[in-house]
Amino acid sequence: MNTVYIPRDSSAISLGANLVAAAIAKEAESRNIPLNIIRNGSRGMFWLEPLVEVATSVGRIAYGPVTTDQVASLFDAGFLDGGQHALSLGPTEELPWMKHQERLTFARVGITDPVSLQDYLAHDGYKGLRNAIDMAPQDIVQQVTDSGLRGRGGAAFPTGIKWKTVLEAPAEQKYVVCNADEGDSGTFSDRMIMEGDPFVLIEGMTIAGIAVGATQGYIYVRSEYPHSIAALNLAIKSAYEAGYLGRGILGSRHDFYLEVRRAAGAYVCGEETALLESLEGKRGLVRFKPPLPAISGLFGKPTVINNVISLASVPIILDKGSVYYRDYGMGRSRGTLPIQLAGNIKHGGLVEKAFGVTLRELLYDYGGGSASGRPIKAVQVGGPLGAYLPESQFDTPLDYEEFGKLWAVLGHGGIVAFDDTVDMAHMARYAFEFCAVESCGKCTPCRIGSTRGVEVMDKIIAGTDPAKHIALVRDLGDTMLNGSLCALGGMTPYPVLSALNHFPEDFGISKKEQAA
Amino acid sequence: MHDQMARIQSHIESHQHMAGALMPLLHAIQDDLSYIPEECYGLIAKALNLSVAEVHGVVTFYHHFRTRPPGRHVLQVCRAESCQAMGCGALESHVKSSLGIDYHETTSDGSITLEPVYCLGNCACSPAIMLDDEIYGRVSPQQVESLLASARRDNP
Ligand SMILES: Cc1cc2nc3c(=O)[nH]c(=O)nc-3n(C[C@H](O)[C@H](O)[C@H](O)COP(=O)(O)O)c2cc1C
Ligand code: SF4
Ligand code: FES
Numbered sequence: 001m002n003t004v005y006i007p008r009d010s011s012a013i014s015l016g017a018n019l020v021a022a023a024i025a026k027e028a029e030s031r032n033i034p035l036n037i038i039r040n041g042s043r044g045m046f047w048l049e050p051l052v053e054v055a056t057s058v059g060r061i062a063y064g065p066v067t068t069d070q071v072a073s074l075f076d077a078g079f080l081d082g083g084q085h086a087l088s089l090g091p092t093e094e095l096p097w098m099k100h101q102e103r104l105t106f107a108r109v110g111i112t113d114p115v116s117l118q119d120y121l122a123h124d125g126y127k128g129l130r131n132a133i134d135m136a137p138q139d140i141v142q143q144v145t146d147s148g149l150r151g152r153g154g155a156a157f158p159t160g161i162k163w164k165t166v167l168e169a170p171a172e173q174k175y176v177v178c179n180a181d182e183g184d185s186g187t188f189s190d191r192m193i194m195e196g197d198p199f200v201l202i203e204g205m206t207i208a209g210i211a212v213g214a215t216q217g218y219i220y221v222r223s224e225y226p227h228s229i230a231a232l233n234l235a236i237k238s239a240y241e242a243g244y245l246g247r248g249i250l251g252s253r254h255d256f257y258l259e260v261r262r263a264a265g266a267y268v269c270g271e272e273t274a275l276l277e278s279l280e281g282k283r284g285l286v287r288f289k290p291p292l293p294a295i296s297g298l299f300g301k302p303t304v305i306n307n308v309i310s311l312a313s314v315p316i317i318l319d320k321g322s323v324y325y326r327d328y329g330m331g332r333s334r335g336t337l338p339i340q341l342a343g344n345i346k347h348g349g350l351v352e353k354a355f356g357v358t359l360r361e362l363l364y365d366y367g368g369g370s371a372s373g374r375p376i377k378a379v380q381v382g383g384p385l386g387a388y389l390p391e392s393q394f395d396t397p398l399d400y401e402e403f404g405k406l407w408a409v410l411g412h413g414g415i416v417a418f419d420d421t422v423d424m425a426h427m428a429r430y431a432f433e434f435c436a437v438e439s440c441g442k443c444t445p446c447r448i449g450s451t452r453g454v455e456v457m458d459k460i461i462a463g464t465d466p467a468k469h470i471a472l473v474r475d476l477g478d479t480m481l482n483g484s485l486c487a488l489g490g491m492t493p494y495p496v497l498s499a500l501n502h503f504p505e506d507f508g509i510s511k512k513e514q515a516a
Numbered sequence: 517m518h519d520q521m522a523r524i525q526s527h528i529e530s531h532q533h534m535a536g537a538l539m540p541l542l543h544a545i546q547d548d549l550s551y552i553p554e555e556c557y558g559l560i561a562k563a564l565n566l567s568v569a570e571v572h573g574v575v576t577f578y579h580h581f582r583t584r585p586p587g588r589h590v591l592q593v594c595r596a597e598s599c600q601a602m603g604c605g606a607l608e609s610h611v612k613s614s615l616g617i618d619y620h621e622t623t624s625d626g627s628i629t630l631e632p633v634y635c636l637g638n639c640a641c642s643p644a645i646m647l648d649d650e651i652y653g654r655v656s657p658q659q660v661e662s663l664l665a666s667a668r669r670d671n672p
Contacts (some may be wrong), residue, residue: 011651086575186598340640437634438634
């Protein structure tokens with residue numbers, strides 16, 4: 001029987017993938033062609049979605065972007081056997097976008113049926129867990145430490161060290177919590193994993209549980225991601241049924257229970273302690289640290305809290321070994337990073353590469369430049385709290401330390417491009433506004449400072465005494481930077497001040513005045 | 517109202533024994549009734565051993581929870597950076613003026629509630645919107661216009 005792949009990824013659906021799937025099923029029926037339609041994850045080439053692939057003797061052949069009214073002509077062209085059509089793209093793996101990536105964490109995304117355990121197993125799934133089951137917890141933690149994996153949620157803290165703290169904290173009950181709140185603009189890799197390969201996250205969390213001695217896990221998913229929640233729940237159900245979750249995993253002495261919890265639209269709940277408060281059923285107020293969650297986390301118990309990508313990177317480390325993973329990357333940034341290209345970009349989507357790839361390669365070789373065809377003026381990397389970088393910094397390699405030197409961050413690896421029509425004063429105002437909307441309210445610099453920042457930016461935008469008001473913005477930035485409890489207030493100055501430093505003209509002062 | 521309270525009571529019963537029950541319970545109530553009536557705070561507080569003020573505090577802290585019923589359809593327009601880079605500003609003004617309402621308001625015929633959202637994770641296909649539970653990418657003002665027109669026609 002012919003097999004056709006049509007993604008079930010939210011972004012593909014947002015461009016009509018469900019309608020295309022229905023049209024293909026209907027057309028096949030009317031032509032009496034038996035068809036096996038698999039709803040896979042997305043390959044991450046969103047300018048080509050809905051991307052339809054057919055399995056042929058020479059591998060998968062891609063067609064896209066497919067609209068419903070082209071379906072009949074695809075059948076006429078014999079696309080089920082790889083026939084030529086205006087939408088033909090050739091073998092998927094040979095497309096330039098796919099060819100030079102280093103997909104470790106995303107190895108299966110777009111390839112397998114995300115909610116089929118069989119398919120997961122057929123593509124090397126659960127090999128990492130099988131190895132972990134036979135290892136001492138200390139050795140699992142050591143593998144993760146040796147791999148050099150650092151948290152992909154933003155702070156880049158070494159995952160192995162975090163796990164070690166939890167392992168060594170004595171307690172009756174410990175937890176593994178997955179931070180799937182992914183609130184940053186320009187980021188969608190967590191979502192793509194949850195929708196495109198949920199088992200890899202489940203496996204990663206199970207390994208974490210065994211490593212630290214935790215028997216209960218929670219995945220805290222933002223409410224904006226209904227498709228992720230559905231895919232996770234389906235995968236969790238089959239993992240339980242097949243003995244990969246629950247009591248005595250795969251006949252071992254390890255238990256691990258896992259549950260999805262829905263967030264409720266508060267950006268600050270991505271901050272780990274606010275997330276724990278929310279899981280406990282409270283308002284998402286940031287907690288003072290110490291104690292660290294690793295010592296006193298969920299319900300006061302030792303808790304591993306990691307980002308989706310951090311956890312989803314663990315199975316391959318336990319499968320292929322820490323050296324295999326560590327051999328990718330540069331400096332102290334080891335392994336690969338799923339990079340998300342968004343905003344005003346011709347080819348938006350997901351690229352997984354070893355650290356060290358430059359912004360320019362990503363923006364032009366992969367991204368193909370701006371969508372509008374105009375020059376790219378600035379990119380914001382790392383979400384709403386990340387700095388804006390001008391063209392002169394596009395040769396920076398993706399590396400935590402290199403970005404640090406520029407007073408910038410990598411965050412979740414989201415890159416948002418803006419063409420030369422963007423007004424950077426407007427973006428600085430928005431950064432303050434976002435902070436005001438999303439502040440948890442615990443500290444004054446963040447709560448009041450952000451609102452005050454919007455007012456001052458309004459004056460600058462209106463052209464009222466810019467020099468004086470810019471001094472005020474710098475002052476506010478300083479207070480927020482130094483006086484905030486968490487990075488929401490503490491990093492809002494990054495987008496604001498980087499916009500001001502690199503694009504003073506947009507704030508009504510010349511580069512010269514700026515330097516003075 | 518009586519029927520509503522009975523439904524709420526049954527959600528409370530099926531959730532109250534969970535660890536950290538309040539969030540899942542509030543979601544269950546809102547999924548069922550489309551909002552969380554203030555009249556039920558007392559019941560929830562009692563079942564979960566909280567004060568009414570605590571329940572109120574949680575409901576109002578989260579953008580997702582509503583204390584009043586929305587229109588028959590909810591339109592969320594993404595306002596975050598990636599969508600701004602692709603012109604969501606124009607989209608927003610278009611939607612507001614064509615519906616004659618601002619964010620957090622409902623059209624006078626009760627059909628559409630308009631809400632801002634800060635990223636739908638569809639940033640490679642900006643600008644993005646969500647109408648009820650359906651997500652749309654690379655949306656033009658004309659496309660929203662026609663989506664809204666058909667949403668406003670379907671009176672349940
Ligand atoms: C305001 C704010 C929002 C955050 N949002 C997220 C998020 O959505 N996802 C995430 O993984 N980490 C987020 N973080 C970082 C977390 O606090 C924490 O560092 C992370 O979950 C740790 O996991 P990791 O070590 O695997 O990166 C946020 C931090 C702050 C201050
Ligand atoms: S910086 Fe803002 S969000 Fe963070 S704890 Fe303070 S008030 Fe809350
Ligand atoms: S910024 Fe609009 S969907 Fe992400």
